[in-house]
Amino acid sequence: MRIGNLTGAAALLGPALGAMFLLAACGQNADPAADETGTAIAEVETVGDAPVLASDLIIAEQTPTLEFRWRLVPEAAEYPTLFARLRAAALRDKAALETTARETAQARTEAGLEAIPVAHDQMFETVFENRALLNIRTEIFSDTGGAHPNHTLESIIWDRRDDRQVSLPDLFVNWPEVRDALSAAYCAKLDDMRAERRGGAALDGEFGTCPDLAAQHIALRGPRGMAPEGITVLFSPYAAGPYAEGAYEVEVDFDDAVRAALKARFQG
Structure with missing residues (x-):
C-alpha cells in the first residue's frame, strides 16, 4: 500500500482542525499571534504551561524512502499526560521507521530494484465522550515492504477526572x-x-x-x-x-x- 501525498492533510482532519491547520500553515487573517518570522500560530489547547499548536497534532514526512503521517484529535490536547504519551509514541515509531526505510532502500538498491517508500499512516477519531470519559480510536495503516500491508485498530478510554487511561x-x-x-x-x-x-x-x-x-x-x-x-x-x-x-x-x-x-x- 502506498500512501499518497500530503496535499489533503487539512481536509482529512475535519473542518475545525483543518481550519486551524490552514491558519498555522498559511497565516490567514484571523488575528492570530505570530512567531518571529511572522508565521501565524493557531493555539488549540494548553498542555501544562506550553500552548499546543495545530501543527503539534500533526507529524508528517514524505521522502523517497519514507511516507509518514500521524494526526491526533484536538480533544486529546486537553490532557497533558495523554497528549505527551501519544506524541512520544508517534515520534518513536517515526524514528524506528526511518531506520527501516534506510535499510529497505539500501537492500532494494543492491538488488537492482526500484525504491519503494516505507509507509505509515495513523489517524485518530473521537468515538465517545461525556463529562467523565473521552474515548478515542485510532487506525494504523503501514507497509514496510513485507508480504502485505498491515492494518491495526486500537482504542483508548481516558478518565477525565483522574487523568489516566482506564479499561x-x-x-x-x-x-x-x-x-x-x-x-x-x-x-x-x-x-x-x-x-x-x-x-x-x-x-x-x-x-x-x-x-x-x-x-x-x-x-x-x-x-x-x-x-x-x-x-x-x-x-x-x-x-x-x-x-x-x-x-x-x-x-x-x-x-x-x-x-x-x-x-x-x-x-x-
Whole structure:
C-alpha cells in the first residue's frame, strides 16, 4: 500500500482542525499571534504551561524512502499526560521507521530494484465522550515492504477526572457478572461474522476460539454526553482470524443489567 501525498492533510482532519491547520500553515487573517518570522500560530489547547499548536497534532514526512503521517484529535490536547504519551509514541515509531526505510532502500538498491517508500499512516477519531470519559480510536495503516500491508485498530478510554487511561472492567461495579453477559453476546456475534466470512467453514485453533473480552481494544458507543450504551470490540487482522479475513468490529449493546452496573460517575 502506498500512501499518497500530503496535499489533503487539512481536509482529512475535519473542518475545525483543518481550519486551524490552514491558519498555522498559511497565516490567514484571523488575528492570530505570530512567531518571529511572522508565521501565524493557531493555539488549540494548553498542555501544562506550553500552548499546543495545530501543527503539534500533526507529524508528517514524505521522502523517497519514507511516507509518514500521524494526526491526533484536538480533544486529546486537553490532557497533558495523554497528549505527551501519544506524541512520544508517534515520534518513536517515526524514528524506528526511518531506520527501516534506510535499510529497505539500501537492500532494494543492491538488488537492482526500484525504491519503494516505507509507509505509515495513523489517524485518530473521537468515538465517545461525556463529562467523565473521552474515548478515542485510532487506525494504523503501514507497509514496510513485507508480504502485505498491515492494518491495526486500537482504542483508548481516558478518565477525565483522574487523568489516566482506564479499561472496560474499570467502568463497572460488578465486572465478573458484566463480563459474562457481554462475553456471551460478543462471542455469539463474532462466531456469526466468522461463519459468514468463511462460508460456513470452521477453523480450529486460535482462530476458532473467542478471545477474552477484557484483553481486547474496546470502543464505547452511545450519544455524546450521555451514558455509554454499548461497545465495539476491535480486532486487527490476525487477532480473530487469518489475515485474509481482515479486521473484525463486533458491536454489542448493553442490556438493563449491564447499564445498572455502570459506575455512577461514568453515566454522563
